[in-house]
Amino acid sequence: MTATQERREVARPPFWxxxxxxxxxxxIVAVAAVFFLFRWFYINLVDSFDRLxxxxxxxxxxxxxxxxxxxxxxxxxxxxxxxxxxxxIKNTFLAGFCGIIIAxxxxxxxxxxxxxxNWLVARLATLYVEIFRNIPPLVIIIFFGFALFxxxxxxxxxxxxxxxxxxxxxxxxxxxxxxxxxxxxxGDLLLFWIILGVGIVVTFVIWRWRTRVxxxxxxxxxxxxxxxxxxxxxxxxxxxxxxxxxxxxxxxLSENRRIxxxxxxFNWGFISLTLALGLYTASHIGEIIRGSILAxxxxxxxxxxxxxxxxxxxxxxxxxxxxxxxxxxxxxxQYLNLIKNTSLGVAVGYAEVTALTRTSIGNGRPTFQSIxxxxxxxxxxxxxxxxxxxxxxxxxxxxxx
Amino acid sequence: MKRYRFLVALAALMLILAACSDSGSDGDTTTTAxxxxxxxxxxxxxxxxxxxTDSGESLLDTVRERGNIVCGVNETLPGFGIIDADGNFxxxxxxxxxxxxxxxxxxxxxxxxxxxxxxxxxxxxxSGEIDLMIRNTTWTALRxxxxxxxxxxxxxxxxxxxxxxxxxxxxxxxxxxxxxxCVLSGTTTELNLNAVFNARGIPFNPVVFEDNTQLRPAYxxxxxxxxxxxxxxxxAFKASIEEEGGEDQFIMAEIFSKEPLGPVVRDGDSxxxxxxxxxxxxxxxxxxxxxxxxNVDGFESEDPNIQNFLGAGTDAAAGLGLSxxxxxxxxxxxxxxxxxxxxxxxxxxxSLEGSxxxxxxxxxxxxxxxxx
Numbered sequence: 001m002t003a004t005q006e007r008r009e010v011a012r013p014p015f016w017x018x019x020x021x022x023x024x025x026x027x028i029v030a031v032a033a034v035f036f037l038f039r040w041f042y043i044n045l046v047d048s049f050d051r052l053x054x055x056x057x058x059x060x061x062x063x064x065x066x067x068x069x070x071x072x073x074x075x076x077x078x079x080x081x082x083x084x085x086x087x088x089i090k091n092t093f094l095a096g097f098c099g100i101i102i103a104x105x106x107x108x109x110x111x112x113x114x115x116x117x118n119w120l121v122a123r124l125a126t127l128y129v130e131i132f133r134n135i136p137p138l139v140i141i142i143f144f145g146f147a148l149f150x151x152x153x154x155x156x157x158x159x160x161x162x163x164x165x166x167x168x169x170x171x172x173x174x175x176x177x178x179x180x181x182x183x184x185x186x187g188d189l190l191l192f193w194i195i196l197g198v199g200i201v202v203t204f205v206i207w208r209w210r211t212r213v214x215x216x217x218x219x220x221x222x223x224x225x226x227x228x229x230x231x232x233x234x235x236x237x238x239x240x241x242x243x244x245x246x247x248x249x250x251x252x253l254s255e256n257r258r259i260x261x262x263x264x265x266f267n268w269g270f271i272s273l274t275l276a277l278g279l280y281t282a283s284h285i286g287e288i289i290r291g292s293i294l295a296x297x298x299x300x301x302x303x304x305x306x307x308x309x310x311x312x313x314x315x316x317x318x319x320x321x322x323x324x325x326x327x328x329x330x331x332x333x334q335y336l337n338l339i340k341n342t343s344l345g346v347a348v349g350y351a352e353v354t355a356l357t358r359t360s361i362g363n364g365r366p367t368f369q370s371i372x373x374x375x376x377x378x379x380x381x382x383x384x385x386x387x388x389x390x391x392x393x394x395x396x397x398x399x400x401x
Numbered sequence: 402m403k404r405y406r407f408l409v410a411l412a413a414l415m416l417i418l419a420a421c422s423d424s425g426s427d428g429d430t431t432t433t434a435x436x437x438x439x440x441x442x443x444x445x446x447x448x449x450x451x452x453x454t455d456s457g458e459s460l461l462d463t464v465r466e467r468g469n470i471v472c473g474v475n476e477t478l479p480g481f482g483i484i485d486a487d488g489n490f491x492x493x494x495x496x497x498x499x500x501x502x503x504x505x506x507x508x509x510x511x512x513x514x515x516x517x518x519x520x521x522x523x524x525x526x527x528s529g530e531i532d533l534m535i536r537n538t539t540w541t542a543l544r545x546x547x548x549x550x551x552x553x554x555x556x557x558x559x560x561x562x563x564x565x566x567x568x569x570x571x572x573x574x575x576x577x578x579x580x581x582x583c584v585l586s587g588t589t590t591e592l593n594l595n596a597v598f599n600a601r602g603i604p605f606n607p608v609v610f611e612d613n614t615q616l617r618p619a620y621x622x623x624x625x626x627x628x629x630x631x632x633x634x635x636x637a638f639k640a641s642i643e644e645e646g647g648e649d650q651f652i653m654a655e656i657f658s659k660e661p662l663g664p665v666v667r668d669g670d671s672x673x674x675x676x677x678x679x680x681x682x683x684x685x686x687x688x689x690x691x692x693x694x695x696n697v698d699g700f701e702s703e704d705p706n707i708q709n710f711l712g713a714g715t716d717a718a719a720g721l722g723l724s725x726x727x728x729x730x731x732x733x734x735x736x737x738x739x740x741x742x743x744x745x746x747x748x749x750x751x752s753l754e755g756s757x758x759x760x761x762x763x764x765x766x767x768x769x770x771x772x773x
Contacts, residue, residue, distance in 0.1 A: 157581070
């Protein structure tokens with residue numbers, strides 16, 4: 001007994017080779033190294049700023065911006081800098097959101113098409129992927145900006161193409177902006193939103209009810225038709241109960257033919273950026289979708305065939321629900337990339353947050369603090385998106401048995 | 402064994418970091434600090450960072466040791482700073498970089514050009530990437546105060562103008578209500594455009610570009626109805642567009658801002674600032690004296706000011722940190738102000754006579770302190 005204990009103590013290595021000690025020591029050393037590295041960066045920075053007489057604070061956020069934001073008539077150049085950041089964040093969000101929608105839809109179509117039995121469809125999809133995946137996004141953005149707008153077929157503002165039905169413009173196209181119909185508020189919207197809110201809840205309940213009926217009895221659920229009709233009913237009730245608080249607003253050119261009055265306008269920077277990023281990211285998402293479809297066990301397709309499901313039904317009910325669950329995690333990465341790539345909008349003069357930050361730096365705002373804010377904005381965007389999608393992913397993930 | 406090696410590497414890294422954060426020297430000042438042997442008693446106050454702007458070491462000495470000047474310039478502006486067909490930097494601002502190199506180093510070719518966008522210029526100056534910036538940069542209170550920059554003698558008095566295609570027939574700013582107006586981002590022009598249009602209550606939409614290579618096609622293709630910039634730049638692009646077969650352009654008569662352009666250095670290094678300032682001013686003084694690159698060699702005069710200027714009289718330049726013959730070098734290798742102007746600005750359609758850039762004796766604004 002004692003003999004073995006002694007042997008154990010002898011066998012214990014000296015502390016500098018003891019794995020239990022080393023583990024702790026190495027962690028401490030690593031933390032210390034990182035700490036000193038950043039401390040060194042910080043001291044260096046503060047010293048340099050002191051010597052140049054540049055202040056290291058965020059007071060500039062409340063100072064006057066001084067410049068106008070392109071295509072944003074509501075922003076006054078007298079507004080404080082923090083409002084400029086809000087506009088930039090809004091524009092970044094818009095481009096990212098619309099880009100993600102384009103990328104998801106086109107990506108899904110391309111991914112499925114690549115596996116099509118139709119030779120032409122499959123080859124076209126391959127061509128699409130190879131072209132867009134192998135060109136840097138910045139080049140695509142500039143291509144759209146220059147080829148579509150600068151040197152494209154569209155007329156200058158005063159000669160805009162106006163595509164009208166019954167005297168109302170459905171579409172106005174020119175080199176600078178594209179106008180589509182929108183809605184304009186004419187009354188109080190509170191009652192309308194209250195009733196519509198109730199409507200949304202009721203619609204959701206109806207949807208759940210039809211799904212449950214289908215699950216328990218096997219009757220056709222027709223939940224889309226049911227829900228749509230219910231929602232539409234509530235919408236109409238809300239609209240008339242609130243005394244028609246809004247109306248269609250058709251795009252039209254102003255008297256001097258230089259701006260749009262009414263409708264909703266997209267500027268060329270936004271269109272170039274969103275289209276380019278959407279199509280670029282779609283090529284990556286398409287490949288993810290294709291890989292995910294191939295990852296669904298072939299037995300699933302064979303079983304669907306054995307049940308005499310049509311090709312559409314096979315994809316809709318058997319393959320895609322499984323493939324999309326596999327595709328979600330890598331797709332989140334693509335979404336995050338897309339959001340970060342919106343910073344390339346500066347190339348086409350789109351007023352997203354990076355472009356505005358750079359303009360404000362150029363106009364005398366402190367570089368270091370501005371870049372810190374910019375980094376925080378993108379970090380927040382990315383974290384929020386990945387948080388939301390990770391929650392979705394956790395709920396949808398395939399349960400492996 | 403592997404772990405030992407890792408530990409040794411880590412310890413070495415720690416030592417390097419500790420040394421760096423304590424000894425107060427790094428980067429390109431390391432060699433000079435070593436030469437001084439640490440005799441400078443104020444090393445702890447600010448030896449860290451870039452090009453030796455602390456009390457002991459001026460950029461002037463650093464530049465002399467290095468043997469060239471890094472000059473931040475424009476590369477896309479005809480007349481002021483552009484890369485010509487042979488790949489060389491040419492222009493008014495470029496020539497002043499050469500003047501400084503000739504005066505400080507005795508060789509007008511000892512310049513490394515560092516092309517900068519409007520937005521990148523001040524960070525490049527602050528970080529020490531460039532020694533000197535001559536990049537059609539307007540001297541403003543905000544920049545002088547907040548960018549850590551020292552503005553030197555104005556080489557070009559400019560003002561903001563507005564250009565439209567001649568076919569539009571527009572002659573006043575009021576006719577541009579609601580119009581798209583092309584402007585470069587991060588410029589004083591951008592701020593001034595807002596100030597002027599807001600003050601007059603004219604609504605407009607700015608279309609913002611990073612540099613002229615993007616702005617020009619947008620303007621030529623009609624994306625913007627007008628282009629605002631310094632009048633000299635507009636003149637340069639007007640000439641260039643018309644020469645290349647584009648539409649005729651019209652520059653409105655109204656000049657709606659003051660844009661004094663000149664060389665810029667970092668704050669806190671008066672030796673270097675003085676040297677650059679006097680080098681630049683020597684071209685204007687030479688013009689006033691009637692000295693140019695053709696007659697500077699063997700120029701004879703009884704005037705003691707001229708003798709001082711040519712380095713023959715009393716040693717007036719000694720305290721400036723420049724050699725006696727700095728002005729002779731600058732004038733013989735590059736030329737006087739008028740020569741520089743004639744070579745670069747006249748071809749873009751702006752004459753010197755009658756402009757604010759004429760000599761004070763001719764009613765212009767170019768006036769420099771005497772060489773006594």
